[in-house]
Amino acid sequence: MIPHFDQDSQINFFSEGIQFELQNESKIKNWIKSVIVENGKQLTVLNFILTSDEEVHRINKQYLQHDTYTDIITFPMSDKEVIEGDIFMSIDRIKDNAKQLNVTFENEFHRVLIHGVLHLIGFDDKTPELKKEMRQAENNCLEKLNI
Numbered sequence: 001m002i003p004h005f006d007q008d009s010q011i012n013f014f015s016e017g018i019q020f021e022l023q024n025e026s027k028i029k030n031w032i033k034s035v036i037v038e039n040g041k042q043l044t045v046l047n048f049i050l051t052s053d054e055e056v057h058r059i060n061k062q063y064l065q066h067d068t069y070t071d072i073i074t075f076p077m078s079d080k081e082v083i084e085g086d087i088f089m090s091i092d093r094i095k096d097n098a099k100q101l102n103v104t105f106e107n108e109f110h111r112v113l114i115h116g117v118l119h120l121i122g123f124d125d126k127t128p129e130l131k132k133e134m135r136q137a138e139n140n141c142l143e144k145l146n147i
Helices: 025-038 052-062 092-100 105-121 128-144
Strands: 010-016 042-052 074-076 084-092
Touching: 010 025, 025 042, 025 105, 025 128, 042 105, 052 074, 052 084, 052 092, 074 105, 084 092, 084 105, 092 105, 105 128
Parallel strands: 010 042, 042 084
Antiparallel strands: 074 084
């Protein structure tokens, strides 16, 4: 793993098995922190592991018993009041999804990233109604990033 963070940061980004350089890291960290605070939660440590389709698929099979590809897997490490966890993101899947959705990679990356944070905050997407709420929350967060 190659760490991409300053020593005082509570949000860490790692690239595992891929070459990936995060753009606007400070802005993204501040955005994530503001979303967490606005939702009444306290951040301790949040690790984003940016990796390949194969690695996320392996994790999905091993830990969740899902034999499917996905763009993100979120592992909470605390209760819902304190945000602490690991979020694995497939850069391959995000690139493919961006092409299919006809959006920029950056936009899809930010959406997937905040999707994982929202799961840790307590949002769910297991039903159509919850998916709608999650998408609205994602859109609200993305608007704040782009201001």
